[in-house]
Amino acid sequence: MVVLGIIVTLHVVMALQSILALHGVLRDLDAAGAAAVASTTAIQRAKLELNAAQVRSSDLPPQATVPARDLASLSGSLDSQVRAMNDLVLMEADGPAGDLAHLHDQVRQLAADAGPVPVSLFLDRLVHLRDQVDRLEISTSRVIEEARQDITSRFRRTIVVLGVVFVLIINATLMVLSRMVGIIVRPVDRLVEGSRRLAREEFSHRVDLGRPRRWSDEFAELADAHNALAAQLEQNEQRKVEMMHQVARTLSHELNNAIAIIELQITHLARQTRGDESQAERLREIHRTLARISRTIDSLMHVRRIVLTDYTSGVSMLDLERSTEEVPGEVPIAAGR
Numbered sequence: 001m002v003v004l005g006i007i008v009t010l011h012v013v014m015a016l017q018s019i020l021a022l023h024g025v026l027r028d029l030d031a032a033g034a035a036a037v038a039s040t041t042a043i044q045r046a047k048l049e050l051n052a053a054q055v056r057s058s059d060l061p062p063q064a065t066v067p068a069r070d071l072a073s074l075s076g077s078l079d080s081q082v083r084a085m086n087d088l089v090l091m092e093a094d095g096p097a098g099d100l101a102h103l104h105d106q107v108r109q110l111a112a113d114a115g116p117v118p119v120s121l122f123l124d125r126l127v128h129l130r131d132q133v134d135r136l137e138i139s140t141s142r143v144i145e146e147a148r149q150d151i152t153s154r155f156r157r158t159i160v161v162l163g164v165v166f167v168l169i170i171n172a173t174l175m176v177l178s179r180m181v182g183i184i185v186r187p188v189d190r191l192v193e194g195s196r197r198l199a200r201e202e203f204s205h206r207v208d209l210g211r212p213r214r215w216s217d218e219f220a221e222l223a224d225a226h227n228a229l230a231a232q233l234e235q236n237e238q239r240k241v242e243m244m245h246q247v248a249r250t251l252s253h254e255l256n257n258a259i260a261i262i263e264l265q266i267t268h269l270a271r272q273t274r275g276d277e278s279q280a281e282r283l284r285e286i287h288r289t290l291a292r293i294s295r296t297i298d299s300l301m302h303v304r305r306i307v308l309t310d311y312t313s314g315v316s317m318l319d320l321e322r323s324t325e326e327v328p329g330e331v332p333i334a335a336g337r
Contacts, residue, residue: 025155036144043137046081054126065116078107099136187219203234240306248300259290
């Protein structure tokens, strides 16, 4: 049970560690995706603002000027996009951070103009801003791709490591379980076999679990209880057989004396009835009956175990033939004590 508890705990811990590791990778992937979407959105909005300002300025005559309020509106809109990109984690990279700083400087320079600006100068600044936004877009795309590849590599490494660890744990678990199955199934088979032999009245059989006696568990207790029961039944059987032998010796002593007297009388009658064939046949039948009685008494002296058989309904008798059979592995019981 302790080993099973350790195995279950190990599997639970590994499952939790796997969940946490995969959750961390997926969390980073979600964060990188959200940052990529946000940075791309901010860059696209800045480009739309620049395109709109360039279209509006292109419709003005060359000698016209751009009002200060238009400059302030454009710089404020671009500044909000710059701040949005500045809050992203991806902007911590060297390339996007430098490009974003340059863009921020140009936006601040655009906002520093207090008065109207000629259209030609304004268009030049828009071109520089557009170029800076394009460079920022390129560097940001590169960082996003590198972040995606890094997270993908982490995810693959995590899957490979978890796969290897789980394969090792599963193999170790199978080895432990196979060992435990051997520890459990082998004693059960031997206990079942011992019970079957006990049911066949082979009381001399003892269950041996085939492992060191220093092991103390439920199977060892069952084996000890089984062997104790078999020993008790064997002792009871020996007492019954010994009692049967004592009865047989008593009967043999008394009946043999009676049979000797009867045989002597039969011999005397046989001499007196010479020539009477019918009387001689009766005497021979008596002699055969006495011999049968003598063999029966002798069989009782060689009883090895008590085997009963049905005589009539509800009445049992001793089965002499089976009771005198030799049981393999049985220790012979002395009959002459």
